[in-house]
Amino acid sequence: MESSHLRQQIAAMRQSFFDEEILDGQFCQLERLENRGNPNFVEEVLTMYFRDSTTLLQTVEQEIETDTIDLAKVDMMLHKFKGSSASIGANKVRNNITKTRQLLEEGNLEGAKLAFRELRMEHDNLRAKLEPYFQQQLRQVGPVETATRPKGSDHA
Amino acid sequence: MMLGNCATSSSLSTTSDEDIVNNNLTALVVDDSPMIRKLHDMHLKKFGLKVQVAENGKNAIDLFRCGASFNLILMDKEMPIMDGAEATRELRTMGVTSMIVGVTSLDSIFDRQAFMEAGLDHCFTKPLTTENINFLLQELNKNNEEN
Numbered sequence: 001m002e003s004s005h006l007r008q009q010i011a012a013m014r015q016s017f018f019d020e021e022i023l024d025g026q027f028c029q030l031e032r033l034e035n036r037g038n039p040n041f042v043e044e045v046l047t048m049y050f051r052d053s054t055t056l057l058q059t060v061e062q063e064i065e066t067d068t069i070d071l072a073k074v075d076m077m078l079h080k081f082k083g084s085s086a087s088i089g090a091n092k093v094r095n096n097i098t099k100t101r102q103l104l105e106e107g108n109l110e111g112a113k114l115a116f117r118e119l120r121m122e123h124d125n126l127r128a129k130l131e132p133y134f135q136q137q138l139r140q141v142g143p144v145e146t147a148t149r150p151k152g153s154d155h156a
Numbered sequence: 157m158m159l160g161n162c163a164t165s166s167s168l169s170t171t172s173d174e175d176i177v178n179n180n181l182t183a184l185v186v187d188d189s190p191m192i193r194k195l196h197d198m199h200l201k202k203f204g205l206k207v208q209v210a211e212n213g214k215n216a217i218d219l220f221r222c223g224a225s226f227n228l229i230l231m232d233k234e235m236p237i238m239d240g241a242e243a244t245r246e247l248r249t250m251g252v253t254s255m256i257v258g259v260t261s262l263d264s265i266f267d268r269q270a271f272m273e274a275g276l277d278h279c280f281t282k283p284l285t286t287e288n289i290n291f292l293l294q295e296l297n298k299n300n301e302e303n
Binding site for chain 1: 189191199283
């Protein structure tokens, strides 16, 4: 009963990611790459994604707050970030990256800074939603119990 | 097909019940992002290819210089040390006839065209999809039949 409720919870969480357009179909492709030989593949990829994205966002933030922004450097970082976000299906994050880059290209620095703050928010929102999702999945798998033979029941 | 002995990084395919039977095709994934390398590696293995990975264009060229060869190369554009366009030009100059496919986030048509002109057979925008890989496998099989 409890595991059925947990399954429903996990399914509902997952569906909400698509309904809210936080994730797109590329995430489904990512999930299909997981198999018995790589049961934690999706989580591993997302861990790598967030490790890189956190550093990148900090670097970009520092750069755009300076008086002499290295636009080429910022654009290159956002370009790479767009590729990795698209590759995991992070739809809203990807869209916000595109918006930020466009504003930078247009020379609209204040607009770009605003867009970057939105980007940061979407990124943090994505992480905040995915972490409990994977925690719930772990709960579903549960602890592994090893069967032990009862005493006095040896069979030939 | 021989795989390089002095590869700087390699990824041996693992088999499981859910993997497609090995089709004797080999691939090299060239990308400076560890996450993308992992993703593309798994994508290709799902289709039964034996995969190696390289962190940049120079590492890819070194693999070939060590005697490696691959049916398919997935090449990112923007990489440190040697980018995808330069690596592609160099590989073609060396006489490499592998199918080289750009997988990039480049928006501009002009940038993508310039990348194609470096010697690519095809160029896809990230993300790489199963449809892209299906297409490439069909092209590879076509090339094999013609040869």
